[in-house]
Amino acid sequence: xxxxxxxxxxxxxxxxxxxxxxxVYWLLLILIILGGLATMVNSSFLAGLFAIIFGxxxxxxxxxxxxxxxxxxxxLEKLVDISQGTKTVVDExxxxxxxxxxxx
Numbered sequence: 001x002x003x004x005x006x007x008x009x010x011x012x013x014x015x016x017x018x019x020x021x022x023x024v025y026w027l028l029l030i031l032i033i034l035g036g037l038a039t040m041v042n043s044s045f046l047a048g049l050f051a052i053i054f055g056x057x058x059x060x061x062x063x064x065x066x067x068x069x070x071x072x073x074x075x076l077e078k079l080v081d082i083s084q085g086t087k088t089v090v091d092e093x094x095x096x097x098x099x100x101x102x103x104x
Contacts (some may be wrong), residue, residue, distance in 0.1 A: 018070045025063050032056060 032055035040048030
């Protein structure tokens with residue numbers, strides 16, 4: 001991943017939100033745990049345990065859906081670049097993906 005530059009905030013060539021969402025995820029996870037522990041102490045142990053488990057699962061699923069949407073966007077940008085012949089794309093395993101044949 002390339003280094004973040006402040007001028008990228010002015011243009012939409014790179015998405016910043018996926019990087020910020022990771023921090024928001026951890027903050028919400030800590031709040032869910034603290035809320036669950038407070039419920040365990042003030043109310044009932046099972047209600048607090050349920051709040052932690054349900055909160056974690058629902059938070060994880062919702063953030064994964066959001067990140068899947070960003071991943072789809074990133075892959076679509078790669079496909080557009082390949083189809084226009086503007087650049088050769090390298091996948092996660094550093095394997096060069098050849099350009100799409102122009103025989104179509």
